[in-house]
Amino acid sequence: MQHFEHLKLEDLKIKPAVAENSYLFKANIPEYPKPEFHVSLLKHETTREGLQGIYTDGGFRDPNGGFRDPNGLSLIWWSLAVGPEEINDAETRLLEKTFPGVKVEDPEQQKFLWKFATSPAFLETSRLGSFRFTFPLEEVLTAYRDQICSGAEPVMRVYKTVLYKQEVMYVVLVHSPEFDKKFSKYPLLKDDPNAVCVYRDGRFIWRSEAMCETHWYELNIRDLNQMEARRLPNHQFYVWDHVAVALHVENTEKVLKFEVNKLQQNFKYCEEGGGTYRSNYTDLDVAKDLVFKFWPDWPGPLEVERSLQLSYPGKTYELCINDFMFPSQI
Incomplete structure (x- = not known):
């Protein structure tokens, strides 16, 4: 864990604490793109117990009261939501x-970046x-400004880089200007063209190091000013990165509240993904009962995000589809 910095992979490799990470130091990783994502949505994922807490509180808070943070901070965690657009x-x-200067609408240029978007971040x-x-990022920041910062604009800082076995997490700390002195050791999140993550014009700009x-x-640049994803005979595992946003609340019982219709409008059921942190996933039928128990006036269908796996020789593709579960189906 590296505080005060968002370290690119090459900078992370020279830190003594990460010398034993077998994924980070893998050789012969094929060439891959490092694009710049402009993200205006945040997502917050939770368990059945977390959902019940959000229903009871009318919003989001730190259920652990700061006890799980190494610095004892009470934080409400979100992450960037990166979709097809x-x-x-x-x-x-x-x-x-x-x-530069080449027309990107070349009909011969095939879509290629989605083939590299295979990490859990996508x-x-x-x-x-x-x-x-x-939620829209600006909605979250506005609620935070009004409810936590007494109307003042929130402050964003570089909190830390966390390296797990195969995951690199870049954390942005958001806090009230009231606590500028408390967090002064953490650098401000500046609009640096070389930074992994910056904030500009209502969006986070994430320059992914490992997507x-x-x-x-393998990324292939053709002579015709085109890029393509060239299929490899064998796949390789490597580290992957993403950006998390931690909203600080000094009072551990403080709730970041939203109107009920906003919670309903921005809610979906998700299927379990690979490499999960938690084992207490909720069956879809149980989830439907739970949601309509909490919100009997649920406006129409419960939207379900699930991955449809299509198998081809040597590869299983995971596509995203939306399903709808109406109250009459429960």
């Missing part, structure tokens, strides 16, 4: 940066629980 936009930016399945709330996790393709 953000991936397509990032692909366009990557082409424009790689081939999947609709969840590693943290069966229930996901996805694949499982490498099925």
